[in-house]
Amino acid sequence: MSDSPIKTSNNKPLRIAVLVSGSGSNLQVLIDAMQAGALPIEIVGVISNREDAYAIKRAEQANIPVAVLSHTDSGKRMAIKTFETHASAQLTTWQPDLIVLAGFMRVLSAGFIDNMPPPMINLHPSLLPVYKGLDTHQRAIQVGERHHGCSIHVVTAELDAGAVLTQALLEVHRKDTTDSLQARVQKLEHQLLPWTILLLAKGVINLNSQDKGTFSILPTLPLKLYLDS
Numbered sequence: 001m002s003d004s005p006i007k008t009s010n011n012k013p014l015r016i017a018v019l020v021s022g023s024g025s026n027l028q029v030l031i032d033a034m035q036a037g038a039l040p041i042e043i044v045g046v047i048s049n050r051e052d053a054y055a056i057k058r059a060e061q062a063n064i065p066v067a068v069l070s071h072t073d074s075g076k077r078m079a080i081k082t083f084e085t086h087a088s089a090q091l092t093t094w095q096p097d098l099i100v101l102a103g104f105m106r107v108l109s110a111g112f113i114d115n116m117p118p119p120m121i122n123l124h125p126s127l128l129p130v131y132k133g134l135d136t137h138q139r140a141i142q143v144g145e146r147h148h149g150c151s152i153h154v155v156t157a158e159l160d161a162g163a164v165l166t167q168a169l170l171e172v173h174r175k176d177t178t179d180s181l182q183a184r185v186q187k188l189e190h191q192l193l194p195w196t197i198l199l200l201a202k203g204v205i206n207l208n209s210q211d212k213g214t215f216s217i218l219p220t221l222p223l224k225l226y227l228d229s
């Protein structure tokens with residue numbers, strides 16, 4: 001990760017690359033905000049590790065360059081090292097200020113993460129540090145959590161363990177199922193992601209290699225949004 005905070009003081013839009021694996025509803029929120037002029041960003045490219053991801057269509061419809069890195073030329077599923085080699089080359093071409101993992105479902109290697117010049121953030125569907133990994137909504141219901149939500153954290157080599165920048169939380173309803181909770185949390189994600197990127201673009205949250213996330217006005221991170229949906 002680079003030593004300097006994200007460059008935005010020159011009033012240029014923040015250049016963002018988005019990594020996706022699925023539907024891309026979070027990507028769509030960013031596209032809509034960019035097109036509406038509501039967020040000072042330029043989505044310079046989208047990388048999908050799945051060729052069937054609907055996110056690809058969303059990017060194409062918005063005329064955003066897309067790299068699909070799912071299979072090798074011989075038809076084999078790409079090994080993570082091969083994926084990372086191609087992704088690195090693509091990102092070098094696009095020169096993003098920030099890499100956003102939005103529903104990206106492959107685990108990246110420490111070498112890739114540590115050597116990537118721009119900071120990288122990930123959207124995770126739980127109130128980290130609880131429920132790292134998969135099946136977060138199901139686990140929250142099984143335990144009987146009163147609150148649940150989503151987090152945006154800095155990507156580090158340890159899975160879902162980097163500094164948490166922001167969180168959005170809601171109350172778990174007694175009637176919630178895994179599906180209803182997932183849908184409710186996804187609504188939060190659609191607010192948390194653009195809000196967090198705005199804070200980064202405006203320099204309110206600074207990312208640098210020393211502390212991997214400092215807040216320039218208030219003393220502590222994560223910033224929390226309490227939302228109901």
Ligand code: GRF
Pocket residue numbers: 020021022023024025026027055102103104123124125186189
């Ligand atoms: C999100 O719910 C995220 O929390 C999870 O994957 C989902 C991606 O959704 N990791 P989408 O592809 O942005 O619609």
